[in-house]
Amino acid sequence: MPASGQVFRDRVKLLVEKVIAEMGLEKRFRVETEYLSPHGSVVRDRDRRVDVAVLDSEGRPYLFIECKWQTSSGTAEDKLFRSAEEARRDRIFGVHSVVVLGGSGFNRKVFRWALTEGFVHETFLETWLREFFGR
Template sequence: MSANLRERIKNLLEQTLKSCELNEYVIASEYLSPLGSAIREAERRVDIAVLKKEKNDLKPYLYIECKEQKTSGSAEDKLFRALEEAKRDRLLGVHSIVVFAGAGFRQSYERWAMVEGFVREEYADLWLKRFFCRD
């Protein structure tokens, strides 16, 4: 059985940080964001959070939401919500992306997502390396 998208992206992230010898970051799964939700007045769990060590504290540095859709369905609607959350995170000083995968997204939704800055899983490795490992 293959790992789910969150596990695959977390593994890529761990490999990227290790290969670039970046020790000032900590990775957390299902992280409870101190920023809350942009959509509703509720707590928000982020699929993957990269926290940066600053003095004696850990600060949110990058949030990664993972959306996988193997067949057509309601996940496309969740893309809109994910975008709003990512925009708000950025406004509040935390880098934020959405990684998506699967053949279940309609082509028009997939195009829209890429134009809005979403990252397809196939390009996540390159994206992470360019984001973290540039000199």
């Protein structure tokens, strides 16, 4: 992951930890980065590392968060389609899954598609997390 992508992932992780702590859920959940998914990859026949994983108190995956950062037109847009498939598969296996978009470089058409697929823009992530964990 490029440096700016790592910074974005780390910001997302810190925000998830903050929301969990403020909601008093730190005994129920812990947060890890670069988590090796027990489901592998739906697209490639190999391992898959999830950017941010929220695990329950027994260490089972509860929420997977993929972070996609884009400052200019490029490969992250192509990877969005794979991310959508991975998120669908996670849900089939009973793990909540969301893709978070960051940066201003996404093509408008691809960006709108991503939002209709349930992706979340970083601007709305804190609100999304509070609603998700509050229900």
